[in-house]
Amino acid sequence: MLNMNKNPIDIRQLEAFAAVMSAGSVTGAARLLGRSQPAVTRQIQDLEADLGYALLHRSGPRIQPTSRGLRFHAEVERHLASLTHIRERAEAIGLDEPATLTIAATPSLAAGILPQALAAVSLDLIPRHLHVQALAAENIVQAVLARSADLGISSLPLEHPGLDIHWIAEAPCVIAIGADDPLAANEVVRLADLAEHRIITLANPYRLRHRVDEALERAGVAPDRIIDVNASLTALSLVRAGLGIAIVEPATVCGVPLDGIVMRVLDQAIPFLFGAISAAALPLAPTVAAVIDAARLEALKMPGCRLLEANGIETLADTVYGQAAISEGTPA
Incomplete structure (x- = not known):
């Protein structure tokens, strides 16, 4: 008892x-x-x-x-961890320095966007102690709500009344191919051409994976050899080892290029949706605001990336669930 x-x-x-x-x-x-x-x-x-x-x-x-x-x-x-952060923040207050900052991001965005975004922030805004946590998207939401993270950068959906969503972006997924694969000679790769290949993609069925599966079905591709992973960087490493072709979000491929791998456009647009969040109604520290803006600008550097409206839960639901998940034609 x-x-x-x-x-x-x-x-x-x-x-x-x-x-x-x-x-x-x-x-x-x-x-x-x-x-x-x-x-x-x-x-x-x-x-x-x-x-x-x-x-x-x-x-x-x-x-x-x-x-x-x-x-x-x-x-x-x-x-x-909270006690450590309190100690660090107390020191920052005493020195009149920017407060300790904790950023939670999915592994792909932590590796593919966040480093470049932080590098673009003015040095006088970067705190002495900066914590970056690579977490599953569901855990990022909880960390921001619990205020154990000051900022979250995560894939969608991000539906919760306790969150402020600062921007939402959409970027088409890409295909990562070994540089010596015959398909690498094509600027645009047809999903139908993957029928005889082992496909490597992400595992979470409630986020990007269902869009990939729908795209393959529309293309008439029913792969009998699949490797699913929980991080895009793992998928790229498997491609480099010659184990298959990866359909992944573009952040990791652009932000962490690997020798021996090329990125190609798909003939069908499979949208990867992601955004920046913080706890609702909390004033943003200058450093947090700067990182949010820098991450948005970094995201827009990805091929075909565009910003979407982020003005309410209903809009988000329409964006994530209501739009045509897969559109024909080469992504812009």
Whole structure:
């Protein structure tokens, strides 16, 4: 039964538990923290006593987190990160410097747009401590709502009344091909020409993947060899290894070009939709506003990218779900 003791949890206990989870052993945690092994063991035991449930399974020197321990660890990580950010922000206030900034972005946008956007921001706006987190789109929304991230750059849909959406962009997906593949000689590649190839694409069925599947169906392509991945950079690495042809969003291909891979336009436009978000009704710090603008300008450098209206949830729903997901003809 949960211990209802209202005494605050000792931060050293949380640090000990987080270190054990990271190191995989009490001995390793003690080394990380510079504490004795008995001290770490006692802090974990005291934490479990305060909580009223076990965090770790113990079998001799080996330990495994319990199901409750895994769930609690996620909360501990967020709490310790928040304390670190508070310390950093306090230092920035004391020095009259820009506050610590946390940006959450999907892996493709974190790699393909965000670095160039940050490089375009004035140096006097870049804080001493800058945190960039590559997260799944669903987690980005939660991080912004919980205010553990100041800014999110994510694929759509992004429907939530607690969010301010600063811009939405649409860019056509591209095909990434090995430079020595015969299809690389074509400036525009027909989806129908992929019928005999292994196709590499993203896995999430609720975002880009359903548009790719619809496009293949319209082109009469039913691939029997598919590799799905959760990050475009992984798809590009697989292409470079000769494992197939990738249909991906253009941000990673443009922002992180890899030797041996060429990008080609598809004969059908498969829209990749993404945008910049922050918590609703919060004033934007100058650095956040600058990053939002710089990311928008960087996004528009991608081939065929255009801005869409972002003036309400209904408009967003129409943009994501109501438009024709796939249009015939070469994308502009």
